[in-house]
Amino acid sequence: MFSKYQQKLTSLRQALTLVLAFAIASLPTWVQAESDIAAGSPGLDFAIELATEVPALRDATDPELQQQLDALLSSKSMQRAIQQKRFSAALVDITDPTDPRMASVNGDKMVYAASLPKIAILLGAFEQVERGEMQLDAKTKNALTQMIRKSSNSAATAMYYAVGPARLAEILQSDKYGLYDREYAGGLWVGKAYAKKNYWKRDPLNNISHGASAIQVARFFYLLENGKLASETASAQMKEILGNPGIHHKFVKGLANRPGSKIFRKSGSWRTYHTDAAIIERDGRRYIAVMLANDVKGGQWLTNLIVGFDNLIHRAGNKVALAN
DSSP states (O other): OOOHHHHHHHHHHHHHHHHHHHHHHHSOHHHHHHHHHHHOSHHHHHHHHHHTOOOOGGGOBOHHHHHHHHHHTOSHHHHHHHHTTOEEEEEEEOSSTTSOEEEEESTTOOEEOTTTTHHHHHHHHHHHHHTTSSOOOHHHHHHHHHHHHSOOHHHHHHHHHHHOHHHHHHHHHSTTTOSEEGGGTEEOEEOBOSSSSOBOOOOTTTOOSEEEOHHHHHHHHHHHHTTOSSOHHHHHHHHHHHSSOSSOSTHHHHTTTSTTOEEEEEEEEETTEEEEEEEEEETTEEEEEEEEEESTTHHHHHHHHHHHHHHHHHHHHHHHHHHO
């Protein structure tokens, strides 16, 4: 059964196809021929591309899921951390990727995110591969895999410079992605190699070297899941690299007792900063979880809370199953 959004997309696609077909048929034959030769008949392809765009995640806030998330985070310690902007999170049910449901707290608060922004370097590398500026040879793929699964700083630094600091910032701020957006207080940013020295630029709004916000990270994973990062093939390759986590803490540790959980993630830790973000799949449900904490107990918070996040998604799935 199609969601309302999917039905609208289908109707729009059909309407655009009919309109363009009529317009092309109305042109003189010689105009059609020259147009086809010069541009490869892009009009219909463009219309179809528009009709298959994924919905904007910011428009997908779900009141029921938000209420449930707020209840989960209602303890005094968590409320204090939220009020002090020391904890932010996003939870997105993408079981139906065309009809996401999102809830968040401090979603646009950009914070220092340790190694989590290495996902931006991953995107930058695949963008450069798509442009023909880099080769995805065995050495590069291994470096990217070590950067993500083992959180290798040396691999991250090598890939950061292979992409280029300025080029990476351009990709993150581009209209195509908007993963760093001044309108929403920033987002994903890598302004320094993962080494002791060699700063390039801290982000222009918050003066952070390695930064992220919960909603922008959730958008990264949502675009990835829909094949919208670099290309559909590149998105699949990036997701593969994000799988099979090599560090078993935070989300991975918390879901250890949930057999069958597939986790595609990147985490980060530095001093009191603890972050984790993932696509998690199990028993027919799929969701994005992002948490950013600044507290000595932050790592334990993430381990405990991911179980609650998981419960919220699977509880919703049970309701749907009962309704059907």
